[in-house]
Amino acid sequence: MKRWFALAPFLGLLALAAPLPQVYDRLEEALRQVRLENPTQALSALDRAQSLLRQESDGLPPVLRDATLLHLQDARQAVLRQSRVDLEARLLLVRHLLGKALYDGFFQAPPGQKALYLTRLVRATGLSQPVAQGAESLAPEEARRRLEAGYLQLMAEDLGQALSAGSRPQAYLALARAYARFLVIQDSPQSTLKAQDFIQAIGQVSGGEDFRSSVRGLQERALAWRRHLQTQAAPSPSATPPPSPAPAQSSPGPSAGKPSSTPSAASPPSPPIPSPSASPPISPAPQASPASSPSLDAVATVETFRTPPWMDPETARRFRQQAYDLGYNYNFELLDAVDQVLLEVGLAANALGRANPDLAREHLQRTLWRFQVQLEPLFSLINPELTQQVSSSLIHLSTATGLRTLDVFAVYEGLEELKRQFAQGPASTPWLSFKLWLTLSAGIPRAVLFLLAAALSLFPLYLIRLTFGGRNVYWNLLALAFLFLFLPIVVEGLSYFGAIMADYGGAPFLAFLSNLSIGQGLVPYLAWGSAIFLVVAFSAAGLRGIAAQFGLLRERGREVTATQDQRPSATTLTSETIVEWDEEF
Numbered sequence: 001m002k003r004w005f006a007l008a009p010f011l012g013l014l015a016l017a018a019p020l021p022q023v024y025d026r027l028e029e030a031l032r033q034v035r036l037e038n039p040t041q042a043l044s045a046l047d048r049a050q051s052l053l054r055q056e057s058d059g060l061p062p063v064l065r066d067a068t069l070l071h072l073q074d075a076r077q078a079v080l081r082q083s084r085v086d087l088e089a090r091l092l093l094v095r096h097l098l099g100k101a102l103y104d105g106f107f108q109a110p111p112g113q114k115a116l117y118l119t120r121l122v123r124a125t126g127l128s129q130p131v132a133q134g135a136e137s138l139a140p141e142e143a144r145r146r147l148e149a150g151y152l153q154l155m156a157e158d159l160g161q162a163l164s165a166g167s168r169p170q171a172y173l174a175l176a177r178a179y180a181r182f183l184v185i186q187d188s189p190q191s192t193l194k195a196q197d198f199i200q201a202i203g204q205v206s207g208g209e210d211f212r213s214s215v216r217g218l219q220e221r222a223l224a225w226r227r228h229l230q231t232q233a234a235p236s237p238s239a240t241p242p243p244s245p246a247p248a249q250s251s252p253g254p255s256a257g258k259p260s261s262t263p264s265a266a267s268p269p270s271p272p273i274p275s276p277s278a279s280p281p282i283s284p285a286p287q288a289s290p291a292s293s294p295s296l297d298a299v300a301t302v303e304t305f306r307t308p309p310w311m312d313p314e315t316a317r318r319f320r321q322q323a324y325d326l327g328y329n330y331n332f333e334l335l336d337a338v339d340q341v342l343l344e345v346g347l348a349a350n351a352l353g354r355a356n357p358d359l360a361r362e363h364l365q366r367t368l369w370r371f372q373v374q375l376e377p378l379f380s381l382i383n384p385e386l387t388q389q390v391s392s393s394l395i396h397l398s399t400a401t402g403l404r405t406l407d408v409f410a411v412y413e414g415l416e417e418l419k420r421q422f423a424q425g426p427a428s429t430p431w432l433s434f435k436l437w438l439t440l441s442a443g444i445p446r447a448v449l450f451l452l453a454a455a456l457s458l459f460p461l462y463l464i465r466l467t468f469g470g471r472n473v474y475w476n477l478l479a480l481a482f483l484f485l486f487l488p489i490v491v492e493g494l495s496y497f498g499a500i501m502a503d504y505g506g507a508p509f510l511a512f513l514s515n516l517s518i519g520q521g522l523v524p525y526l527a528w529g530s531a532i533f534l535v536v537a538f539s540a541a542g543l544r545g546i547a548a549q550f551g552l553l554r555e556r557g558r559e560v561t562a563t564q565d566q567r568p569s570a571t572t573l574t575s576e577t578i579v580e581w582d583e584e585f
Contacts, residue, residue, distance in 0.1 A: 020060065020105055021116045024098055024124065026052055031091060034075065042079045046072050049094075060101055066369055068097050073366060085169045089176040096180035099124035103147070103184050107140055125184055127151065145229045148185050152226040155181045159219040162205075163212060172205045175215065190228055192221045199327050306331050310425035319381050326374060337374050338419050341367055342412060349408040353521055355512045357403055357499065364398040364408075371415075379418045383426040389436040390414040400443035402499035404519040407442050410435040447496035454493025457486035474549070477542030484534045491516045491524070 030052065033045040050072050053065055060068070071094045078087035099121055106117040114136035122132050131150035135143045158178035165171035179198040186195065197218055204211035305323050307316040328334045348363035371394060379387040393411050397403060414436055417429055464479045498513025518524045547553050 020101060021120050023052070023056055023060070024102065024120045026056075027094075027098065028123065031094065034079070034087070034091065036079065036082055036084055036087065039079050039082075043076060046076050046079070060098075064097055064101055068094055070366070070369060071097070085173055089173060092177055092180045093183075095124045096183050100184050100186075106136075107144065111136070125151070125181065126154065128154075144188075145232060148188055148190070149226050149229045151181050151185050152222050152229070156219055156222045156226070159215050159222065162201075162215050163219070168205050168208070171211065171215075172202065175202050175205060175211075178218070190225060190232075192225045192228075193218065196324075196327075197221075200329070203329050305329060305334075308423055308425070315381065319378060322377050322381065326377065334375075334378065334422075335419065337370070338415065341370050341375060342415055344370065345408055345412045345415065349405045349412070352403055352405045352408065352514070355515050357401070357502065357511055357514065360403060360408070361398055361400075364394060367411075368394040368398050375418075379422070382421050383418065386414065386418060386421075386429060386433065389433055390418065393436050393439045396440050397442055401503040402444075402447045402496050402514070403442055404514075404517060405521065406519040407439045410439050444500075447500055450489070450496050451493045454490045457489045461486070474542045474545030477538045477545070481535050481537075481539035481542060484531045484538065487531055488518055488528045492518060495520070 027049055030045045030049040034042040036042065050069055053060070053069055053072070071090050075087055075090040075094070078090055102117050102121040102124060106114055106121060109117050118132055118136055121127060122129060127147070127150055131146060135146055138146065155178045158174050158181065162171045162174035162178065165174055175198065179195075179202065182193060182195070182198060185191070186193075197214070201211050201214040201218060203209075204214060305320050305328060307319055311319060323331075323334060328337070344363050344367040348360040348367065351357070351360035351363060368391075372391060376387055376391055390411060393407075393414070397407055397411065400407075410432075413432060417432055421427060461479060461482055464475065464482065467475075495513045495515075495517040498510040498516075501507045502509075502511035502514075514520055516524055518528050544553070
């Protein structure tokens with residue numbers, strides 16, 4: 001589960017909007033119905049929650065909204081896998097990320113609306129009612145200290161539960177709960193904790209390693225942070241100014257006294273959750289020094305990420321550090337993240353094959369989010385040009401109409417090439433770059449091109465009919481050959497017409513016409529190949545008959561033979577030829 005702890009740098013951008021309490025009420029109602037006992041109802045509830053966030057989340061900043069959507073999608077996977085621990089951890093993150101927005105909104109809301117935010121904050125994060133009671137009437141800095149102390153107390157209790165847990169899944173869930181509470185108050189200038197500390201401890205739990213020393217260090221620093229807040233509140237404001245470097249009315253966010261060393265996390269990658277039956281027993285371990293634990297753990301985390309041998313020392317150092325910042329402690333975790341992105345691309349291709357472009361674009365949007373947040377910072381160090389092309393193609397395809405599976409396969413190939421170059425080193429890929437560039441033509445420009453080609457292809461058929469009027473069977477055969485020759489173009493234009501009408505014309509039932517496209521699947525491709533045989537057959541029959549009419553073939557019997565034996569004069573031949581043309585054509 002480490003992947004959903006890696007989006008640390010983004011939550012400092014949070015802001016508030018007025019409808020946030022109402023949005024949370026509706027989300028809470030949907031999340032309450034997510035139960036493993038009824039997977040169908042749980043999936044439906046998660047779909048409603050995702051739709052609500054996409055359509056009515058004006059009160060959430062975009063980064064937080066996208067991270068929450070990603071967690072909801074991962075919660076769907078947990079339901080499908082029937083993983084109770086994973087599902088509970090995902091829902092904890094969803095509620096506490098919304099709690100982070102409510103927490104920030106509480107300090108920025110007008111006095112008359114603070115209670116609305118505070119009541120939802122208590123429900124979302126499990127904050128005790130005595131701590132929250134009366135906080136809306138306190139000064140902002142005093143209210144902040146009280147709420148922070150309450151969360152730190154809960155965090156210390158969760159860490160204690162992780163230490164006393166009888167199995168690794170229980171310890172994992174307790175650590176995930178402590179981490180979720182940290183997300184709410186992570187921007188405090190008095191913070192002595194970092195998101196990476198929680199990520200490392202969770203990785204040790206899920207990886208079967210000893211985690212007690214790391215958890216003890218987290219617990220001691222959480223309690224020290226709480227004691228510091230209590231000492232701040234003890235002296236009189238007139239006698240002793242607060243030692244915090246932040247001003248009293250500062251809003252939550254990264255402060256000057258605490259820059260990027262405390263990353264805020266929204267949705268990092270996740271290591272697999274071990275089964276309770278297969279979990280190794282938790283054995284006591286000697287307690288490490290809290291002061292030295294973070295730095296030693298950080299060094300160990302960086303060194304465990306093995307870079308490929310083609311990287312020079314400087315590139316390897318930068319790549320390792322970037323991977324560490326994203327929460328990848330091992331290179332197989334990065335490869336697993338790439339496989340997850342490839343899976344989303346495959347699901348998009350599958351949706352296109354079933355004439356469901358909306359679902360395909362949804363998968364591509366999730367692919368874009370995962371790629372930009374989890375992979376692009378790393379692969380841009382290997383091949384920045386190809387990485388940018390893949391990102392541009394995903395951005396374009398995630399909103400384009402008339403998508404084809406061939407477009408999605410080009411992106412899939414680009415991701416596979418980035419994965420290969422991670423192992424073998426950067427390489428020039430002109431053909432792949434050209435295909436990725438062609439994907440940028442998807443949408444209205446390509447649809448207009450094929451609609452115009454389909455309309456123009458009918459013009460030669462009209463001219464053949466107009467010229468010969470259907471009186472000559474051989475020219476009719478040629479007309480049929482032209483028809484089957486142009487049929488793929490006509491069908492392609494019809495498929496794009498259906499895509500445009502489904503997306504913009506209010507006729508979604510016409511989306512099935514996309515399956516007629518040659519670039520969509522195997523059936524249209526084989527139908528086009530079969531049509532070529534008809535083109536060859538009709539054109540050969542028609543041209544053969546016309547050649548016989550002109551006397552180029554000796555297959556018209558006595559009339560042809562007699563005409564050749566007479567050998568008329570040039571003047572007579574010219575006259576007879578004109579007569580034959582008039583009679584036969």
